[in-house]
Amino acid sequence: MSRFISLVRKEFNHIFRDRRTLLILFGIPIMQILIFGYVVNSDFKNIGIAVLDQSVDAHTQKILNKIFSSGYFNFSGNIQNAQGISDQFKTGKVKAVLVFESEFGKKLDNGQLANIQIITDASDPNVANTTVGYVSGIIRSYQGELAGQTVVQLIVEPQYRMVFNENLISAYMFVPGTMALILMLISALLTSISVTREKELGTLEVILVSPLRPAQIIIGKVAPYVLLAFINGLVILLLGYFIFNLPISGSLVLLLAELLLYITLSLSLGILISTIAKSQQIAMFMSLFVLMLPTVLLSGFIFPIENMPLILQWISAILPPRWFIIILKDIMLKGNGLAYVWNETLILLGMTLIFLFAAIRKFSIRLQV
Amino acid sequence: MRTIAVLIRKEFTQIRRNRIMIPAMIIAPLIQMIILVYAANMNMRDIDFAILDEDGSATSINLISKYSSSPFFSLSGSVNSLDDAEKLLKGDKADLVIHIPPNFENSILNQEKADVQFLINGINSAAAVLTASYAQNILFDYNRQLIAGFSRPSSVSQGFGTIEVNYSHWYNPGLDFKIFMVPGILVVLVTLVGWLLMSLNVVREKELGTIEQINVTPIKKYQFLMGKLIPFWILAIIELGIGLTLGRLLFHVPILGSLWLLIAFTAIYLVTVLGFGLFIAAISETQQQVMFVNFFFVLVFILMSGIFTPVESMPDWAHYVNIINPLSYFMRVIRMILLKGSDFGDVWKEFLSMGIFGVVMITLSVRSYRKRV
Numbered sequence: 001m002s003r004f005i006s007l008v009r010k011e012f013n014h015i016f017r018d019r020r021t022l023l024i025l026f027g028i029p030i031m032q033i034l035i036f037g038y039v040v041n042s043d044f045k046n047i048g049i050a051v052l053d054q055s056v057d058a059h060t061q062k063i064l065n066k067i068f069s070s071g072y073f074n075f076s077g078n079i080q081n082a083q084g085i086s087d088q089f090k091t092g093k094v095k096a097v098l099v100f101e102s103e104f105g106k107k108l109d110n111g112q113l114a115n116i117q118i119i120t121d122a123s124d125p126n127v128a129n130t131t132v133g134y135v136s137g138i139i140r141s142y143q144g145e146l147a148g149q150t151v152v153q154l155i156v157e158p159q160y161r162m163v164f165n166e167n168l169i170s171a172y173m174f175v176p177g178t179m180a181l182i183l184m185l186i187s188a189l190l191t192s193i194s195v196t197r198e199k200e201l202g203t204l205e206v207i208l209v210s211p212l213r214p215a216q217i218i219i220g221k222v223a224p225y226v227l228l229a230f231i232n233g234l235v236i237l238l239l240g241y242f243i244f245n246l247p248i249s250g251s252l253v254l255l256l257a258e259l260l261l262y263i264t265l266s267l268s269l270g271i272l273i274s275t276i277a278k279s280q281q282i283a284m285f286m287s288l289f290v291l292m293l294p295t296v297l298l299s300g301f302i303f304p305i306e307n308m309p310l311i312l313q314w315i316s317a318i319l320p321p322r323w324f325i326i327i328l329k330d331i332m333l334k335g336n337g338l339a340y341v342w343n344e345t346l347i348l349l350g351m352t353l354i355f356l357f358a359a360i361r362k363f364s365i366r367l368q369v
Numbered sequence: 370m371r372t373i374a375v376l377i378r379k380e381f382t383q384i385r386r387n388r389i390m391i392p393a394m395i396i397a398p399l400i401q402m403i404i405l406v407y408a409a410n411m412n413m414r415d416i417d418f419a420i421l422d423e424d425g426s427a428t429s430i431n432l433i434s435k436y437s438s439s440p441f442f443s444l445s446g447s448v449n450s451l452d453d454a455e456k457l458l459k460g461d462k463a464d465l466v467i468h469i470p471p472n473f474e475n476s477i478l479n480q481e482k483a484d485v486q487f488l489i490n491g492i493n494s495a496a497a498v499l500t501a502s503y504a505q506n507i508l509f510d511y512n513r514q515l516i517a518g519f520s521r522p523s524s525v526s527q528g529f530g531t532i533e534v535n536y537s538h539w540y541n542p543g544l545d546f547k548i549f550m551v552p553g554i555l556v557v558l559v560t561l562v563g564w565l566l567m568s569l570n571v572v573r574e575k576e577l578g579t580i581e582q583i584n585v586t587p588i589k590k591y592q593f594l595m596g597k598l599i600p601f602w603i604l605a606i607i608e609l610g611i612g613l614t615l616g617r618l619l620f621h622v623p624i625l626g627s628l629w630l631l632i633a634f635t636a637i638y639l640v641t642v643l644g645f646g647l648f649i650a651a652i653s654e655t656q657q658q659v660m661f662v663n664f665f666f667v668l669v670f671i672l673m674s675g676i677f678t679p680v681e682s683m684p685d686w687a688h689y690v691n692i693i694n695p696l697s698y699f700m701r702v703i704r705m706i707l708l709k710g711s712d713f714g715d716v717w718k719e720f721l722s723m724g725i726f727g728v729v730m731i732t733l734s735v736r737s738y739r740k741r742v
Contacts (some may be wrong), residue, residue, distance in 0.1 A: 024661040039687045046681040075683075089539065089709040092701060095681075112530045122538035123708035125546050127679050136534045146529045147456045153569065155515050155669050156432075156483050158508050160501050162491030163458050170494045185664075193657050199573070200576070280656045281569055285393045293401055302677070304496065306415060308408050315404075326461075333492055334459050 003212055007220035014194065015224055021092050025190075025228070029236050036174040037244060044130055048076035050094045057105030059223075063116075066138050067098070073131075074205045075129070087119045096120045096131045108146075133362065164333045171244030177301030178326035179236045180262070181320035184295055186229045187266030189287040190231045191222055193275035196283040229263045249335030258331065261348055262324045268355035269320075275362035295321045323347050372588055376596025380570075384600065393639050394604060400421045402551075402612060406620060409677075416500050418465040420447040421454050426474035432485070435511055436467065441503045450631045453541065454488055464490045465500055469532065477515065510622035540623075542710050548623070551616040551678040552703040556696060558612055560671075563639050565663055568646035571597055572659045573614030575650075584740045598643045605639050607631065631703065634716070638699045638724045644730025645695070651737040674700040696722055 015022065049067070053060050057258055068075050076094050080087060088094040099117040101107075120128035165172045198204035207217060240246035248255060269291070277283035285321040297303060298312060299321040306315055316322050323344040330336040330344075338345070384390050418436060422429050437444040445463050445558055448454050453500040454466040468486035476483035487504050491497045541548050574580040609632070646663065653659040673687055674680075674696035680688070691697040700705045703709035713720070 011385050015445070018655070018658065020658050021661050024665050028661075028665055031665070031669060032672075035669065039683050040672050040678050044682055047679070048681065051515065055687075086539075090705065090715045092705050092709075092711070092715070095679075108530045108532065110530065113579050116534050117533060118534065120538050121709070122541035122544055123545035123549065123704055124679060125541055125549055125602040127536075128538050128541070129544055132536045132538075136536075139532055140533055143529075143532050155477060155512055156485055156508060158505055159484055159486045161488050162497055163455070163488050164377065165491030165494060168491055168497055170492035173494060186399050189660075190657075193660070197655070197657065264400045281573065282389050282393075284569070284656070284660055285389070285397070289463070293405075297405055303408050304493070312404065312408055329492055336459055340460060 003210070004216050005313070006222055007190065007207070007212060007217070008223050011194075011221060011224045015228065018150040025186060026232065026235065029178060029232060030080055030239065032178050032182070033171075033175065033236065037171055040336065044127075044134070045072055047073050047096070047127060047131060048094045049073045049131075049135075050076050050085075050088050050097045051103060052079045052082065052097055052099045054102040055100045055104035055106075056355075059105040059108050059114075060100045063139060063142050063208050064098075066133060066142060070134070070138060072134055072369070085119060094121065094356060095127055096135070098135070099223065104352070125286065132205035164323050169244055169246075171240060172329075173247055175236065175240035175246050176325050177299070177321075179328060180299065180324045181292070181295050181301065182236060182261055183229050183233055184266050184321060185289055186232055187225055187263055188291055190228075190282070191225050191278065192283040193280055194210055196198055196277050196280045199274075200279055201261030216358065218271055218360065218363060222271065225267060225270075226260075226263055229266070230259065233259050233263070245331065246310070248332050250331035250337060254338060255331045256330075258324070258327050258348075259347065260344070261352065262320065265320055265348055265352040265355065268352055269357050271359040272355050272362065275359060294319055298322070299325055301325060320348060320351055372592050373595050373599070376588070376592065377599050380596060380600040383653055384604075390566075394562055397607070398562060399611060399615060400444065400512050400557060402554050402615065406550050409546070409554075416442050416465055416503065417445040417463045418467060419445055419454065419457050419463040420440050421449070421451065421466055422447065423471045424469050424473035428474040428477055431468045432469065432511060434509050436504075439503075439507055458490050461490075464496070465707060466506065467504075476660070485584045520542050533612040535667065540625075544612040547620045547630050548708065549581065550703075551620050552707050553618065553700060555609060555612045555672055556674070556703055557676070559605050559609050559635065559639070560642055560696060560699075561668070562608045563601050564603075564642045564646040564662075565667070567597060567643055567688050568650040568653075568659050568663055569656055570601075571647065571650035572656050573651055576655055582674050590738050590740060592736055593732075594647055594738060597648065598640075602639050602643060603634070605643075606635060609635055622707060624707055626706035626712060630716075631706045634699070634706070634720060634723065637720065638695060640727040641695045641723055641730050644727060644734050647734035648730060649738055651734055653740070670696040673697065676700060695723065695726060 051064060053064075054161075064075075067073055078348075079088060079097065082099075087096050088097060097119045099119060101115040104114045104116070116139060118132055120131055122128035162168055195204070200205070212220070237248070241248070270287075273283055273286050277286055295301065295313070298305075298308070298316040299319050300316070300358075301321070305316055306324070308316065327341045327344045330341050334340075379457075379679060384394075389608075418628065420433055436442045442465075446457070448457060448466070451468070454468065455461045457466060463563075466488040470484055470486070471482050478635050485508065486731060487501065489497050489504075571580075574583070588596075613622075613624070617624065645666075649662050649666075650659055653662060669690075673683070673691055673694055680691060680697060680701075683691075702711075702716050702719050705733075707715060
């Protein structure tokens with residue numbers, strides 16, 4: 001037992017003496033949450049619009065005023081002729097051009113059809129689409145004002161209730177995702193690197209020839225990382241709670257239990273990778289390309305799974321983070337109990353057992369060689 | 370010059386003999402690209418909705434049919450109480466429940482106001498907003514039909530004409546999201562292959578001690594660093610070529626501008642990020658450190674570069690960060706050249722900034738590299 005404890009202590013020393021890695025380890029989740037919270041959100045603002053006004057009258061002025069005071073768009077200059085449009089787009093500052101036909105106001109006053117054209121730079125299709133939507137909305141409401149009433153007199157009035165997220169805070173989406181990502185990163189990447197590193201430097205041999213049993217070596221290797229990952233998970237939870245007011249509506253005990261399950265799963269995956277990989281580079285590659293990128297892209301963290309082609313949906317089903325994210329959202333946001341998440345929990349449990357079994361098997365085979 | 374050539378040859382031999390390196394470098398990223406482009410689809414379709422119809426009249430059924438026949442919605446069932454509705458949302462069986470209250474038909478027939486409630490799963494806030502706006506559009510159309518049926522005075526034009534809004538989407542008339550994503554993914558791939566692999570490679574020599582052998586030779590610092598930089602610079606440019614070909618063949622990404630202009634920019638860009646990678650490698654001791662420090666910067670740089678969301682909409686401080694973010698320049702330039710056919714006159718500022726960056730980063734990395742232990 002004392003041998004085992006000194007092995008754990010050695011591992012802790014490794015971790016704590018590499019200050020830079022430790023700093024980054026806690027820096028990544030904080031930075032990621034701040035970036036997702038404040039930078040990469042779906043806000044739509046400061047979109048540059050240039051104007052080609054061939055009429056210049058009271059109506060066009062009023063419409064432009066409404067558009068540029070809406071808070072979504074910035075005025076980026078007047079253009080004199082249609083040839084100027086592509087020049088504007090090519091420098092990249094202008095995302096759309098509004099074209100008023102000549103005698104726009106006169107036609108409108110005389111009860112004729114008056115024409116506005118919105119030309120967008122659709123190299124960013126989302127921005128183009130949203131711009132058209134917002135601008136036509138503003139113009140429609142101007143038309144309504146002209147007629148002296150709101151656009152459409154409603155008989156059936158819609159009422160909305162955003163369930164689970166009344167104020168539509170985007171943190172509800174990315175905090176669980178970040179958690180799944182970071183825990184996978186620490187657990188799988190860090191353990192696989194630390195084991196392969198000892199392999200590469202030859203120090204693993206020293207441990208292998210000691211009287212420690214394989215299970216002890218594996219547990220001694222992962223124990224410190226369980227702690228590290230657990231603390232990191234708590235930090236993310238606290239950040240979400242205090243900065244973005246993310247609730248924990250369900251049972252905290254259940255949440256922490258699931259957290260531990262997921263960490264164990266990722267660690268067994270890390271050990272499995274390290275038994276397969278011969279060098280740190282290979283271990284990193286496997287962790288990075290097999291685990292990290294799919295976690296970011298296919299787990300439903302950023303892009304909705306329902307939109308993916310069927311084959312990607314299948315791939316997504318074998319990724320542990322996908323299920324963990326569902327569990328997190330259910331417990332934290334919806335306040336669901338085990339009755340709702342037992343399915344996902346069983347899947348994670350099954351995966352853990354498979355990885356762990358494979359890892360221990362592979363590891364002991366290595367010992368006999 | 371000869372020294373550098375020898376070093377480069379050594380590096381290529383090493384890469385070639387490492388059986389995992391070539392597939393890792395070429396095949397893995399390309400598979401990534403294909404998956405990524407298909408996965409990164411922000412367009413929404415198929416919102417699963419359920420019905421809580423407490424009216425059960427011809428009118429309410431008519432309204433529901435408007436939703437079930439829309440391409441954006443698909444009916445997943447109906448419930449009888451608000452509790453059941455909530456259960457559906459909790460179990461992720463539906464993202465939207467349309468609640469039609471009793472007396473809905475009566476109110477409409479009497480031309481009074483009627484309510485429809487939309488219960489929307491708000492966890493994904495962006496999707497929830499879209500769901501609400503799709504639901505609203507259908508309801509507005511329905512309203513218009515009702516009004517027309519009542520032959521009320523039309524809402525438009527009392528003396529004034531009608532404003533007609535036309536729009537045309539340039540460069541991407543079909544609003545194909547893939548055309549937008551491919552250049553973005555290319556930037557990530559080229560950056561990862563060059564930057565990450567090279568800095569790992571340098572620190573690996575440190576860790577294994579082979580760097581000592583080079584340190585005791587008359588090879589100069591800049592020669593050693595160039596010997597590391599140039600092979601990965603070449604590999605990254607090859608990566609760009611393969612990626613572009615694939616993007617062209619699979620996703621029909623247009624190449625409107627000059628290919629040489631793009632390659633020239635990539636070349637300068639790579640000097641900058643590889644210089645940065647060398648710098649981080651110079652100040653790191655282990656592969657683990659390099660990995661995590663790089664990972665930190667790569668993640669920040671990618672997310673802030675505008676790969677998914679427009680840079681213009683980011684807060685002010687993000688604009689300042691982006692001044693020193695090489696990826697944000699490359700992200701902008703590659704899309705401008707490929708999708709819009711911008712020429713040198715449009716991107717010379719980016720060329721200039723990147724050139725200055727490159728010189729600074731190379732100087733920094735040469736200075737921070739120590740031959741002494």
